Amino acid sequence: MRESKGQRRSNWGVEQGEASSYDEASRARYRQRAQRFGGVETGATDDGLAIVFLIALVTLALVAGRLFWFHVIKAPEYSEAARNNRTDETVIHARRGTIYDRNGNVLAISVDAKTIYCNPTEITDPSAVTTLMVQHLGGERGDYLPLLIEDETFVYIKRAADLAKAEALQKALEEAELPGVYFIDDTRRDYPYGNVAGQILGIVGIDGDGLSGLEYYYDDILRGEDGVMLMETGIGGTPIAGATSVVRDAKNGTDIVTSLDVDVQMVAEQKITEAVERFQAESGSVMVTDPKTGEILAACSTPLLPVSDFSKMEEGSESLKPVTAAYEPGSIFKILTSSIGIENQLVTPWTTYVVPAWVEVGDDLVGDDDGRDYTMTMSLTEMMRRSSNAGLAMVAQESIGAQLFSEGVAAFGIGQETGIDYPGEGPGIVRTLEEYDGSTTGSMAFGQGLAIPMVQMVRAVGIVANGGIPSTPHFACFLNGERVEWPQGEQVISQETCDEVTQMMRVVVDEGTGIQADVEGYDVAGKTGTGEQADEEGGYREDAFVSSFVGFAPASDPEILVYVGLNNTPYLASGSAAPTFSSIMSEALTDMGIPPES
Numbered sequence: 074m075r076e077s078k079g080q081r082r083s084n085w086g087v088e089q090g091e092a093s094s095y096d097e098a099s100r101a102r103y104r105q106r107a108q109r110f111g112g113v114e115t116g117a118t119d120d121g122l123a124i125v126f127l128i129a130l131v132t133l134a135l136v137a138g139r140l141f142w143f144h145v146i147k148a149p150e151y152s153e154a155a156r157n158n159r160t161d162e163t164v165i166h167a168r169r170g171t172i173y174d175r176n177g178n179v180l181a182i183s184v185d186a187k188t189i190y191c192n193p194t195e196i197t198d199p200s201a202v203t204t205l206m207v208q209h210l211g212g213e214r215g216d217y218l219p220l221l222i223e224d225e226t227f228v229y230i231k232r233a234a235d236l237a238k239a240e241a242l243q244k245a246l247e248e249a250e251l252p253g254v255y256f257i258d259d260t261r262r263d264y265p266y267g268n269v270a271g272q273i274l275g276i277v278g279i280d281g282d283g284l285s286g287l288e289y290y291y292d293d294i295l296r297g298e299d300g301v302m303l304m305e306t307g308i309g310g311t312p313i314a315g316a317t318s319v320v321r322d323a324k325n326g327t328d329i330v331t332s333l334d335v336d337v338q339m340v341a342e343q344k345i346t347e348a349v350e351r352f353q354a355e356s357g358s359v360m361v362t363d364p365k366t367g368e369i370l371a372a373c374s375t376p377l378l379p380v381s382d383f384s385k386m387e388e389g390s391e392s393l394k395p396v397t398a399a400y401e402p403g404s405i406f407k408i409l410t411s412s413i414g415i416e417n418q419l420v421t422p423w424t425t426y427v428v429p430a431w432v433e434v435g436d437d438l439v440g441d442d443d444g445r446d447y448t449m450t451m452s453l454t455e456m457m458r459r460s461s462n463a464g465l466a467m468v469a470q471e472s473i474g475a476q477l478f479s480e481g482v483a484a485f486g487i488g489q490e491t492g493i494d495y496p497g498e499g500p501g502i503v504r505t506l507e508e509y510d511g512s513t514t515g516s517m518a519f520g521q522g523l524a525i526p527m528v529q530m531v532r533a534v535g536i537v538a539n540g541g542i543p544s545t546p547h548f549a550c551f552l553n554g555e556r557v558e559w560p561q562g563e564q565v566i567s568q569e570t571c572d573e574v575t576q577m578m579r580v581v582v583d584e585g586t587g588i589q590a591d592v593e594g595y596d597v598a599g600k601t602g603t604g605e606q607a608d609e610e611g612g613y614r615e616d617a618f619v620s621s622f623v624g625f626a627p628a629s630d631p632e633i634l635v636y637v638g639l640n641n642t643p644y645l646a647s648g649s650a651a652p653t654f655s656s657i658m659s660e661a662l663t664d665m666g667i668p669p670e671s
Contacts (some may be wrong), residue, residue: 151163157467166281166285167297168260169288170326172274174333175368175550179265181274181288181380186261187239189230192669193223195253202251209242210234221253227481231256232279233261257302264381270371271336272393273331273495273548285391287329287548290496294552297326307325321497330551332368337361337498340660341371344653348639349375352620352649355641358395358527360546361661364535364625364634367544367559369493370661372396395531397497400619402639403604404460406520408623409533410469411453412574413481415567419472422454422573426471432463435512439519442603458578458585462519462603469518484565485533486543492526492560493546501525520604527621531636537574538598538631541566578630589653590622594669598623598631599654601646621647622654626662627670633661 172181189210196202199221206217210231220228231239233616243256262277275286281299300323313432345357361371374394376387392398413418429448431438440446441461469478482488488503502524504513516522528546536543543562548559578598581587586601604619620637625631637654639646 084090101241112239113258126497143230163405164280164533165258165300165302165321165323166260167299167323167534168325168326169262169277169281169297169498170295170553172287172295173328173330174270174335174338175331175370176334177330180270180331180335182263182265183260184263185236186233187236187243188232188252188257188259189239189242190226190257191221191230192226193221193228193253194226196221196251197253198308199249201249202246202254203253205242205245205249206230209238209245209382217324221249227658232257235261237591248347250614258525262380266335266339267381268377268379269342269670270333270373271334271380272371272374272391273338274380275381276378276380276391284448285496286393287331290494291329291549291552294327295329298324300324309363326555328551329549331548332366332370332550333548334661334664336664337657337661338371338373341657342373342377344656344660345373345637346375346377348649348653350639352639352644354620354639354649356389356394357640358636358638359652359657360395360528360531360636361657362531362546362634363536364538364631365544367532367535367546368550369546369659370633370665374398378595392497392512393495394491394640395527395636395638396495397499397526399499399501400524400638401524402519402527402605403520403602403619403621403646404462404528405530405534405600405602405623406459407457407465408537408574408578408600409485409487410465410473410478410518411457411481411568411636412485412537412570412578413455413478414468414473415573416481416570417473417477419477420453420575423452424472426456426464427454427468428456428464428467429460430463432466432515434466434470435510436507436514437512437516439463439515451527453639454577454580457600458580459583460586460603461670465518466515470515473514475509475514476506479509482517485536486524486562487523487533489529491532491546494548498526498528501529520602527636527638530623531634534600534625534636536565537571537578538625539571539572540568567617575628578620578624586609586647587622587624589647590624590654590657590658591664595626595658595662595667596628597624597658599651600629617641618643620650622646624654624658626658627667631634632667633658633665635653635661 115385118435168183171179179188199218202221203218207214217230220230220592239256246254274288275288276284277288278284283289283295288295301320303320304342341359341361345359349357356375358374359371360369362369372393372395376390378390379385427448428451430446431440441463443459451461451464453468454512488500490498490500505542532543532546541564543565545559548557575598582591582597582599587599590599591597599622602621619638619640620642623636625634635654637650637657639649643650
């Protein structure tokens with residue numbers, strides 16, 4: 074009985090064990106399925122395989138897209154970057170156009186030069202290289218040694234170096250087997266007449282850009298079009314021999330023939346420099362023109378610009394003051410006042426006035442520079458001869474009037490740019506009729522109460538010399554072999570008015586304040602001007618004048634007009650600007666081949 078029971082227990086245990094093994098296998102399969110991607114607890118299936126496949130496809134697409142981006146879309150950019158990493162781009166400067174004077178003399182020309190640079194990583198003996206550079210290029214060791222040891226692969230040593238000096242240095246470096254220094258063909262500006270006409274010609278920068286003067290004004294045509302050269306470099310930026318290629322050739326600039334006469338220019342510069350020193354002036358200016366055409370034969374102002382050696386350049390020397398600076402013109406303005414009165418048939422050269430010692434102009438009393446302290450009867454011609462401020466103030470206020478005076482001033486181009494082909498010209502400061510006050514007409518009649526560039530007075534007086542027709546002051550006559558046409562304005566005053574004003578100007582030179590402006594053998598017409606210098610606190614400074622003289626010759630058929638101005642001098646124009654005018658006019662008449670009349 075017991076055995077029978079025990080047997081049953083044993084059989085039950087076996088059956089239970091078999092059932093347990095089956096269940097464990099089932100659960101194991103369930104766990105494997107549940108661990109698959111997408112299998113979740115009871116009821117999970119094998120859909121996870123599809124998801125894995127989908128992810129694989131997406132990943133492949135992303136990889137393919139990136140490969141397409143890098144190898145197709147971005148390929149040109151990366152290729153260009155790679156080229157840039159192994160190439161240096163260098164500008165090949167175009168040869169600037171040559172600037173000539175009216176007689177074909179070369180004033181500024183571009184000549185062959187060499188730009189010198191180095192790769193400091195290649196230089197094995199900086200001291201020895203420095204010694205040779207000082208020997209052949211000049212300067213001090215300190216000018217070169219710091220450049221040769223910079224932590225760079227491309228360093229400029231000297232831009233546009235003299236060709237002969239650069240070639241000598243190149244040969245010396247090769248013979249000494251000193252590597253790391255390279256030479257590129259270049260051009261530089263050369264001035265056969267040294268610093269003559271420096272302010273007119275202007276400055277060219279190290280990159281070949283015009284920075285002032287005609288070089289700046291005509292830069293677009295003078296400069297041409299630069300080219301580009303690529304230099305292939307190896308590891309560390311070392312240039313690869315024979316691997317240089319020109320990507321774009323340079324196109325040379327256009328030549329300019331100017332109106333300048335180099336001989337007249339030299340005399341003008343010499344005489345005004347001497348006058349500034351002699352008459353203790355702050356600065357001086359000269360302009361010489363042909364009043365019929367507006368061609369400028371010479372122009373300068375001190376200090377002069379040393380274009381051949383900028384280390385000697387003084388402040389303000391780069392500016393041509395007759396064009397860029399504004400001054401009170403002083404009594405040379407009486408030429409215009411007289412012209413306006415005569416043209417409007419309000420006065421004649423023989424009209425007389427009873428002129429007191431002092432004339433009321435606004436709230437001020439105006440007298441004459443000669444110190445006259447008595448009343449005097451004067452004709453308009455006598456007023457011009459004596460340069461009477463009081464007299465011309467009376468003419469303007471009592472005979473001409475504000476409206477006609479203002480209209481006449483505008484007709485002469487005062488307060489308006491002349492159109493000269495030189496940078497920096499401005500209109501000046503000239504009141505319109507609406508801005509006139511009680512003193513404007515009287516004070517402007519003798520050149521006070523306005524400030525203008527002196528080129529405006531050159532143009533205005535040129536109207537009188539040219540039969541009443543204005544011309545445009547200019548430098549350029551031919552561009553690339555073609556004549557430049559400069560406009561002339563409409564008639565401002567009649568020939569008859571011009572003749573009468575010219576005759577009064579003759580009297581000024583023959584027996585008046587301009588007697589020291591006379592040129593032996595020639596018929597000269599002119600006018601002195603002594604403009605007062607404004608004080609910073611208002612009013613005018615004592616013994617500080619803009620002494621000027623403007624005139625033309627031969628008076629009967631003017632071919633040369635000369636303006637001379639001395640800024641901030643204690644001397645009146647009659648004893649300073651007038652004799653300076655004479656010395657310059659005399660030389661100009663001779664150089665231009667104008668024979669004496671007697």
